[in-house]
Amino acid sequence: MGNIQKITPNFWFDSEAEEAVEFYTSIFKDSKVEKVTHYLKTGQEIHGKEEGAVMTVEFKLEGQKFVALNGGPQFKFNEAVSFIVHCANQEEVDYFWGKLSEGGDESKQQCGWLKDKFGVSWQIVPDCLSELLSHPDPAISEKVLKEMLQMKKIDTTILKKIQENH
Missing domain, CATH: 3.10.180.10 (2,3-Dihydroxybiphenyl 1,2-Dioxygenase, domain 1)
Incomplete structure (x- = not known):
């Protein structure tokens, strides 16, 4: 079986x-x-x-x-349960974000989280995010986190620039 x-x-x-x-x-x-x-x-x-x-x-x-x-x-879906989609690169982040958010609730999109057209919550997460948020210099990690909190879809290009410029 x-x-x-x-x-x-x-x-x-x-x-x-x-x-x-x-x-x-x-x-x-x-x-x-x-x-x-x-x-x-x-x-x-x-x-x-x-x-x-x-x-x-x-x-x-x-x-x-x-x-x-x-x-x-x-019963209705809510953000208490979500599905994390691990993305190898920004191209994958863009793809899954674009597809899953199509027709979804724009007001429920923040920091890589989105709600699709059926009400299901997803987290579109680039694999490098953990590394970007755990930089050895806490000041850099804090800047990365502050920038990420302003994003709906996570843009690793911007976050990597913050890290590189220090």
Whole structure:
């Protein structure tokens, strides 16, 4: 039966699971839909969904398994849980920021965090950020942090210049 991933994140959508999975799998490489389940007549008094409607979509993003559930309007996403996208360079930061923020909530974008059009929070983080924020000279680290706190999308070019100019 192969290896089963021990922990699988589950997205609870009202009724947008298929649309969201299509959106996410179009953005990330090594992504695919693995299985779709549908609601049955059984339990209709509990779930309230039409028989045959999509219940869950199992999918992978970058090899990581996820499940999207059409569970109804009871729950909404918030920033208490977010997904970090590690980016090798500024080009990747720009790509993922541009794609995931498309149609999202602009007011919820700060310091590399964004909220996509489904309300899911993402952190688009350049791999070099930790190094830039932990410079041996605390004054430089402080300047880098101060600049980063003013950004929506993190721009490593600006942050690296601060470090280089000292």
